Amino acid sequence: MKTMQTLMLPARWGMAVLALxxxxxxxLRAGDVxxxxxxxxxxxxxxxxxxxxNWFTVHADIAYGAVVKASVELNGVPVNWTKVDNQGCLVxxxxxxxxxxxxxxxxxxxxxxxxxxxxxxxxxxxxx
Numbered sequence: 861m862k863t864m865q866t867l868m869l870p871a872r873w874g875m876a877v878l879a880l881x882x883x884x885x886x887x888l889r890a891g892d893v894x895x896x897x898x899x900x901x902x903x904x905x906x907x908x909x910x911x912x913x914n915w916f917t918v919h920a921d922i923a924y925g926a927v928v929k930a931s932v933e934l935n936g937v938p939v940n941w942t943k944v945d946n947q948g949c950l951v952x953x954x955x956x957x958x959x960x961x962x963x964x965x966x967x968x969x970x971x972x973x974x975x976x977x978x979x980x981x982x983x984x985x986x987x988x
Contacts, residue, residue, distance in 0.1 A: 892981070893980065893981050893982070894922065894976065894980060894982040895982075896920055896921045896922045896972075896984035897920075897984055898919065898921070898985070899919045899986065900918050900986055900988050901916075901918075901919070902988075904988065905956075905959070905960060905963055905988055907960060911956045911957065913956060914955065914957075915940075915953050915954065915956055916934075916953075916954045916955070916958075917952070917953055917954075918934060918952045918953075918970075918972050919945060919949065919950075919951055920949060920950040920952065921949060921984070922976075922982050922984075923948055923950070924943075924944035924948055924951075925977070926976050926977055926978070927942075927950050927982070928975040928976065928977055929942045929974075931974040931975040932950075932973075932974040933974065934952070934954055934959065934970055934971070934972050934973075935970055935971055937958045937959060937962060939952045939953065939954060939974075940953050940955050940958075952972060963988070967987050968987065968988055969985050970985065970986060970987075970988055971984070971985040972985075
């Protein structure tokens with residue numbers, strides 16, 4: 861019996877740490893906006909030349925399974941398709957021609973946004 865109690869002690873401490881973390885950080889609730897980091901490829905879009913490629917890809921620092929895929933957009937442009945990367949995060953693909961149509965010469969801020977499966981929203985911005 862004493863052996864079983866000794867084995868359960870680390871599990872109890874682990875559960876206590878997880879519970880404390882959940883209370884400290886707190887879950888996202890409906891209406892909460894989760895700020896995420898994004899990276900775009902290509903990072904530079906030359907509006908003066910014919911596009912070299914068909915896709916504008918956004919790598920987002922949010923779990924693929926946490927996202928309502930049909931809600932994803934980039935500055936109002938709907939996502940064409942999504943996939944998961946090797947770290948489990950969202951990769952959103954947009955037609956390059958659609959993205960070029962919303963850009964102007966010079967620096968542009970692009971914002972990826974959408975809904976999460978728990979009813980919240982996410983957003984992330986970068987400059988191209």
